[in-house]
């Protein structure tokens with residue numbers, strides 16, 4: 001059983017020494033307090049998730065919101081979500097917003113575009129785990145789960161490195177009257193890429209917030225050359241780094257439109273399981 005030491009540069013530009021153990025060993029939990037600092041505007045509130053609308057609303061077809069990308073960016077530099085009319089998958093990465101379309105294009109998005117659902121944060125990892133061998137998505141989840149301090153926190157993740165394979169999806173722009181998500185996702189484009197370098201970013205919410213956001217890993221992919229991406233369905237990570245932020249602050253803003261106000265939220269968990277491909 002080997003113990004490694006590593007020095008990792010955090011998002012705020014400071015360096016922190018982290019401990020990680022070889023695979024299958026519980027990685028040490030790193031205290032953020034020693035390296036967290038306020039160095040720029042988006043670091044004012046690190047590791048606080050700002051979310052617009054709810055998963056329940058999205059499942060019911062509330063696909064239009066008033067939230068602009070520019071407003072979302074005021075709450076952080078990393079995030080995932082979608083766009084009005086369910087027009088593609090969103091990745092906010094290092095302050096730039098990207099849209100992955102249902103025909104697998106990656107487009108830079110302007111600040112004026114609007115979103116019906118997004119979760120944004122300023123990402124400052126608490127734990128960084130080096131991955132030295134091939135892991136499939138099930139193994140990645142199992143491994144991360146084994147190092148988390150609690151099931152009751154919110155978590156943000158970045159998984160960066162080389163992927164032997166990665167399967168993503170994106171849903172095409174919807175026409176009114178909007179279908180529920182269980183119907184809309186049947187029109188999704190599914191993309192399989194091999195030998196990609198890139199980044200997965202996303203969240204896992206606790207079970208008691210499952211109607212607000214997913215109580216399982218929800219990750220979006222962006223390749224390092226910004227040419228490929230989408231909502232993650234499956235992957236094999238060959239080597240890389242898993243960074244985890246523990247989130248204790250969460251703010252939720254709800255849409256201000258009649259569709260959101262009048263929709264009855266069914267909260268059918270089995271639909272989410274289908275949409276997420278059975279959850280790997």
Ligand SMILES: [Zn+2]
Pocket residue numbers: 080081089218219220231232
């Ligand atoms: Zn997604």
